[in-house]
Amino acid sequence: xxxxxxxxxxxxxxxxxxxxxxxxxxxxxxxxxxxxxxxxxxxxxxxxxxxxxxxx
Amino acid sequence: xxxxxxxxxxxxxxxxxxxxxxxxxxxxxxxxxxxxxxxxxxxxxxxxxxxxxxxxxxxxxxxxxxxxxxxxxxxxxxxxxxxxxxxxxxxxxxxxxxxxxxxxxxxxxxxxxxxxxxxxxxxxxxxxxxxxxxxxxxxxxxxxxxxxxxxxxxxxxxxxxxxxxxxxxxxxxxxxxxxxxxxxxxxxxxxxxxxxxxxxxxxxxxxxxxxxxxxxxxxxxxxxxxxxxxxxxxxxxxxxxxxxxxxxxxxxxxxxxxxxxxxxxxxxxx
Numbered sequence: 001x002x003x004x005x006x007x008x009x010x011x012x013x014x015x016x017x018x019x020x021x022x023x024x025x026x027x028x029x030x031x032x033x034x035x036x037x038x039x040x041x042x043x044x045x046x047x048x049x050x051x052x053x054x055x056x
Numbered sequence: 057x058x059x060x061x062x063x064x065x066x067x068x069x070x071x072x073x074x075x076x077x078x079x080x081x082x083x084x085x086x087x088x089x090x091x092x093x094x095x096x097x098x099x100x101x102x103x104x105x106x107x108x109x110x111x112x113x114x115x116x117x118x119x120x121x122x123x124x125x126x127x128x129x130x131x132x133x134x135x136x137x138x139x140x141x142x143x144x145x146x147x148x149x150x151x152x153x154x155x156x157x158x159x160x161x162x163x164x165x166x167x168x169x170x171x172x173x174x175x176x177x178x179x180x181x182x183x184x185x186x187x188x189x190x191x192x193x194x195x196x197x198x199x200x201x202x203x204x205x206x207x208x209x210x211x212x213x214x215x216x217x218x219x220x221x222x223x224x225x226x227x228x229x230x231x232x233x234x235x236x237x238x239x240x241x242x243x244x245x246x247x248x249x250x251x252x253x254x255x256x257x258x259x260x261x262x263x264x265x266x267x268x269x270x271x272x273x274x275x276x277x278x279x280x281x282x283x284x285x286x287x288x289x290x291x292x293x294x295x296x297x298x299x300x301x302x303x304x305x306x307x308x309x310x311x312x313x314x315x316x317x318x319x320x321x322x323x324x325x326x
Contacts, residue, residue, distance in 0.1 A: 024173065024182040035184045047184060048171040 004042040008032045015042055057086050057242040059300075060314055061233035063249040064092030064134075068308045070142060073248065076314035077210075078149035086205050088240065089153075090213045090233040093130075093138035094120075101129045111174040114182055117287060119190065122226040127189045127216060130226060131157070134214045142212050153210045158193070158217035159224055163201070164232050166194040168219035191225035193217050193232045196239035230284075230291035238298025245295045246317045247288050248308035253323030254289070258282040268325045270296050292325050302326050 002015045011029030015036065019025075023036045024047050033047040058080065062073050077089055097120075098108045106129060109121040120126065139155040146153035158164025168191040171184050204211050215232055216224040230247050237245040254276055257263035268276055273293045277286050285305075292303040303325045306317030316322070 018179070020176075020179075020181065020183070022183040022185065024184060047173070 002042050004036070004044045006030060006032065006034060007044055007046060008034075013044060057088075057237075057240045058244050058246070058318075059088050059090065059233055059237035059240065059242045060246045061090040061230055061248065062092070062308055063229070063247075064094040064096060064138065065250045066095040067250055068095075068248070069313075070145060072311060072313055073308065074142065074145040074149060074151075076312055078146060078151050080314070081151045081210060088201060088205075088211045088213060088236055088242075089142065090229060090236060091134075091138060091142060092229040093134040093214070096138060097130055097133040100133050101126065104129060111172070111185060112177070114173045114175060118283065119228070120226060121185070122189045123187060124189060127224050127226060130216060131224060134216070135159075139212060139214045146210065146212065151210050152208060153212050154204055155212045155214070157214050158227065158232065161197050161200040162195075162218050163197045163213060164193045164195075164215065164217035164227065164235070165197070166192045166217055166219065166225070166227065168221065168223060168225045189216075189219075189223060189225050191217060191219055191227055193227050193235045196235050198239040201236070201240060228287055228291070230288045231294060234291040234295035234298065234300070234303075237295045237300045241299060243301045244318065245292070245300050245303045246306055246314060247291065247303065248306050248313050248317065249284070249288065250308060251285070252307045252321075253305045254280055254285060255282075256280050258285075265323050266320075268323055270325060273325065296325065 003012050006013050006027040009030040011027050013027050025034050034044040035047040037043050037045045101108045106125050111121045112118050135157040143153045143155040171186050174185050215227045217227040219225045252261050252264045254265040255263045277289045295303050304317045304322050306322030310316050
């Protein structure tokens with residue numbers, strides 16, 4: 001199983017075999033929400049903090 | 057001041073809505089009409105080979121996935137066919153209607169959301185969706201609307217709105233209408249759609265909630281509202297918070313839908 005480093009705490013974040021670009025995962029060490037911005041090589045960045053209001 | 061929003065679902069009869077609006081205009085009741093066009097946009101998008109896609113937010117709201125091509129198709133239908141059909145009908149009824157989108161004169165303005173958190177429909181995974189042209193109206197050019205109203209014109213408004221970076225953005229029409237109502241100090245906002253109002257037991261129409269005190273809106277959203285009704289209730293809440301005295305979620309399908317709603321038919325929220 002692939003993994004990537006948390007950009008906040010350097011912790012190891014396990015990624016499923018079916019991980020997809022854009023997927024949101026949580027760091028098991030620091031709990032921050034991360035976005036998988038690339039799958040090969042796997043790279044995580046802090047997930048955007050967006051309000052959830054919507055278009056039509 | 058009265059603001060009426062008429063949805064764009066299949067089966068919404070624009071003729072009856074326009075007849076009511078024309079009668080109200082003749083009685084001297086100032087109004088602004090806001091409309092949707094979702095069903096027709098879906099049909100046109102299919103025909104143009106860019107079928108609609110819908111995404112569900114992490115908290116369960118569904119909305120159109122809007123890339124640049126989608127916003128162009130959206131404009132064709134909302135600002136083009138739908139808006140002009142309403143203006144044409146109103147003109148035929150003696151109402152000097154002016155059709156405008158949120159882009160014109162920056163009538164409806166707000167921030168674009170460049171990234172949205174959605175749930176993948178098959179895997180249930182949470183994803184970040186980028187390159188979307190959606191947002192929320194935060195500002196209304198009320199002075200332009202007053203200029204028109206004071207000069208004897210009747211505004212017929214439609215999304216899209218304009219972003220702070222001057223892009224067309226898809227915004228929710230019910231919430232846009234709520235903003236317009238608040239900005240104009242309207243006493244009443246009527247939101248018409250293809251259901252009688254909030255239903256306790258969707259889709260049983262006999263389970264209509266006829267009166268809803270404003271402090272119970274969130275409860276209604278959680279317990280009863282299905283699909284788009286949740287967003288209509290959000291719009292109702294925003295309108296009331298903005299100073300609108302009364303919001304009526306009414307049925308667009310009757311003989312005289314605006315009149316019926318104004319007489320208290322539907323879900324009246326105060």
